Amino acid sequence: MVPVKKSGMIDRWVKKHLVLYTGATSHPFILSIRDGTIDFSSFKRWLGQDYIFVREFVPFTASVLLKASKNADDSSDMEVILSGLASLSDEISWFKQEAAKWDVPLSDVIVHKSNQNYCRFLESLMLPELEYSVVVTALWAIETVYQESFSHCLEDDSKTPPELLEACKRWGSEGFGEFCRSLQNIVNRCLEKASEEELIKAEVTFLRVLELEIEFWNMSQEGAK
Numbered sequence: 529m530v531p532v533k534k535s536g537m538i539d540r541w542v543k544k545h546l547v548l549y550t551g552a553t554s555h556p557f558i559l560s561i562r563d564g565t566i567d568f569s570s571f572k573r574w575l576g577q578d579y580i581f582v583r584e585f586v587p588f589t590a591s592v593l594l595k596a597s598k599n600a601d602d603s604s605d606m607e608v609i610l611s612g613l614a615s616l617s618d619e620i621s622w623f624k625q626e627a628a629k630w631d632v633p634l635s636d637v638i639v640h641k642s643n644q645n646y647c648r649f650l651e652s653l654m655l656p657e658l659e660y661s662v663v664v665t666a667l668w669a670i671e672t673v674y675q676e677s678f679s680h681c682l683e684d685d686s687k688t689p690p691e692l693l694e695a696c697k698r699w700g701s702e703g704f705g706e707f708c709r710s711l712q713n714i715v716n717r718c719l720e721k722a723s724e725e726e727l728i729k730a731e732v733t734f735l736r737v738l739e740l741e742i743e744f745w746n747m748s749q750e751g752a753k
């Protein structure tokens with residue numbers, strides 16, 4: 529008998545919302561890195577803004593960890609999320625080093641509107657009443673958009689400028705891909721048991737992440753609007 533792999537909710541949602549998903553994971557900003565035409569001032573803008581974002585992302589990830597420790601029915605969830613949280617420490621150091629290299633002052637970055645919106649959304653997800661299934665869906669989506677996006681810049685035929693390879697490897701590499709797949713398994717398992725109401729909330733949250741990611745790329749590419 530051929531074993532039938534039951535496809536999870538995430539696969540179904542990605543197919544259902546493929547236009548928006550592709551909009552976030554193959555954005556013109558990423559494609560311009562991939563084809564080597566990127567304007568370095570855009571990269572620098574992204575760098576300064578993403579540093580601010582990642583600092584907000586730390587307490588958000590910690591709040592997901594807290595919910596995992598209370599609600600997850602599999603104790604390995606905590607370990608997966610903890611590894612993600614731990615790697616943010618190194619990520620913040622990387623941003624500081626990279627910013628110094630590119631002469632991007634991190635102390636006086638003006639937070640752009642799209643970034644503010646995204647950070648406010650993260651804050652709203654940190655409320656204790658938000659279900660674990662919903663917030664872990666957001667965590668998966670946020671990480672996966674970066675993973676898929678930057679992995680395009682590492683494909684064989686890509687012309688990514690060598691100066692940007694390190695950034696692309698940070699999110700686009702196989703190790704980070706493995707982490708995203710672990711998160712996806714957690715989400716699929718949580719959603720199998722979720723109520724109809726929770727499922728709708730998780731799907732809406734997934735879509736909101738995709739929109740906010742697109743706006744973040746737009747901002748990086750075009751500047752403040």
Ligand SMILES: Cc1ncc(CO)c(N)n1
Binds near residue numbers: 581582670671674744
């Ligand atoms: C805007 C944004 N989305 C996702 C990630 C991945 O951590 C990031 N660093 N920044």
